[in-house]
Amino acid sequence: GAGVSQSPSNKVTEKGKDVELRCDPISGHTALYWYRQRLGQGLEFLIYFQGNSAPDKSGLPSDRFSAERTGESVSTLTIQRTQQEDSAVYLCASSLSGGANQPQHFGDGTRLSIL
Amino acid sequence: GNSVTQMEGPVTLSEEAFLTINCTYTATGYPSLFWYVQYPGEGLQLLLKATKADDKGSNKGFEATYRKETTSFHLEKGSVQVSDSAVYFCALSAMNRDDKIIFGKGTRLHILP
Numbered sequence: 001g002a003g004v005s006q007s008p009s010n011k012v013t014e015k016g017k018d019v020e021l022r023c024d025p026i027s028g029h030t031a032l033y034w035y036r037q038r039l040g041q042g043l044e045f046l047i048y049f050q051g052n053s054a055p056d057k058s059g060l061p062s063d064r065f066s067a068e069r070t071g072e073s074v075s076t077l078t079i080q081r082t083q084q085e086d087s088a089v090y091l092c093a094s095s096l097s098g099g100a101n102q103p104q105h106f107g108d109g110t111r112l113s114i115l
Numbered sequence: 116g117n118s119v120t121q122m123e124g125p126v127t128l129s130e131e132a133f134l135t136i137n138c139t140y141t142a143t144g145y146p147s148l149f150w151y152v153q154y155p156g157e158g159l160q161l162l163l164k165a166t167k168a169d170d171k172g173s174n175k176g177f178e179a180t181y182r183k184e185t186t187s188f189h190l191e192k193g194s195v196q197v198s199d200s201a202v203y204f205c206a207l208s209a210m211n212r213d214d215k216i217i218f219g220k221g222t223r224l225h226i227l228p
Contacts, residue, residue, distance in 0.1 A: 033215065033216070041220065042218060042220025042221040043159075043220075043221065045217065045218070048215040091158070093159070102208075103149065103161040104159075104161070104216055106158040106159040107158060108158045109158065
């Protein structure tokens with residue numbers, strides 16, 4: 001497709017379970033970002049991949065969160081031992097390259113609900 | 116470190132009112148500045164941007180001017196419509212081409228008919 005694709009669109013799981021969220025960026029985009037958006041809150045940066053550079057993990061809230069990216073394609077965000085405070089919309093974005101002058105293109109997000 | 120501060124919402128206006136959403140930033144050097152918009156039920160999308168001081172970004176009747184002296188990038192529209200109801204995010208990106216974009220917390224705008 002032409003845009004950033006995220007799956008699943010909705011995920012409901014029990015506290016303590018692991019979840020894996022997927023992002024397919026726009027083809028050719030070297031930069032990929034994950035954000036979290038809690039209900040009524042702004043965007044919270046989680047992690048940033050740019051080409052072959054080491055990812056910027058400075059936004060990951062705890063060691064239960066991790067993300068991987070295969071080359072310049074698909075990325076997965078994994079949350080282990082989920083907690084209720086992990087409930088949020090997880091957004092993925094990609095851009096042609098990182099940094100200035102490159103707008104980010106966002107997916108529709110995965111709405112995660114932890115029971 | 117780099118940061119963005121924008122006015123808290125929600126902001127509620129009547130149709131055809133004048134809109135200002137304030138945004139100020141902290142950054143080293145000369146960042147690029149952006150406004151993104153998230154309409155109900157849709158994903159975020161770029162609204163406008165400015166890449167150097169005194170530049171004015173504009174789109175869909177919205178404008179924002181990059182003011183280095185006040186480190187601001189306030190979003191304005193002369194006459195809002197109900198369809199402008201959305202969440203607006205101010206953002207910046209440092210000049211290092213590999214640096215990430217930093218977003219403000221967003222401002223929810225409600226326009227009443």
